[in-house]
Amino acid sequence: MLGPLRACSKMGFRYRHPAIDNPQSAGSSLKSVKSLLFIAVSWVICACALAETHLGIRPLDSLGEVRARFPDSQLVRMAPDWADESQVLFSFTGGVLQGQLLVLFIDGRPDYRREIADGFADDLDALKLLAAEGDDQALRVKWVRWVPTTPLRVQDVVAKYGRWDAGGVSDDGFRLYRSWDARGITALLSEDEQSVLMMDFVFSEEEQRDAFIRRYGQLPAWLRPGAGGGATAAPGATPRVTPAP
Secondary structure, three states, X not given: OOOOEOOOHHHOOOOOOHHHHOHHHHOOOHHHHHHHHHOOOOOOOOOOOOOOOOOOOXXXXXXXXXXXXXXXXXXXXXXXXXXOOOEXXXXXXXXXXXXXXXXXXXXXXXXXXXXXXXXXXXXXXXXXXXXXXXXXXXXXEEEEEEEOOOOEEHHHHHHHHOOOOEEEEEOOOOOEEEEEHHHOEEEXXXXXXXXXXXXXXXXXXXXXXXXXXXXXOOOOHHHOOOOOOOXXXXXXXXXXXXXXX
């Protein structure tokens, strides 16, 4: 299984519920955390967003929401060697999908369980509630990869997204790529550079902020403007070589 192609580091994503990162703003009572967890939030796809999405999948979408989007597709849990306990990869095929859709989800429950075991958390009730969630609720989208049934023509992809920002060869020396960094897209090419074999879609920090505000009404500390850390690069991502001129 190929690891994800790396987009620019600012396009990474990690998930931690804002009620845990910001207990003073979310409220320390179990009632306030439940209201954050179960409030219905209208999910609007902004046409002016900087980065691209594939089939409308957005940051913070849960596994259950993605499953509901493709009810006739076959779902298989993958086991790539680069994934750790916080990363869960699912494959979707069939139904309305043209090819294979690989979606990497972030799972915050292992961290929550460790904090519960340590006993030093500000709100153990909130952590226990989050740690007990099922996969459909707990897993949150990090990035999307599309492997089309038939390779795409490079000229067709360029016609849709414009001239790429960068290109090069992966560290293993075999995989050619082109990237549209502003759009959060990376394409893996065939050896003759005439076909696109797969495409990765990641999310900008701005999209992540919008997702947290829409879903929870607040930002986690690590994603606040000026916080310093910003979004992290995708764990297990395949590093690029120096972009080609």
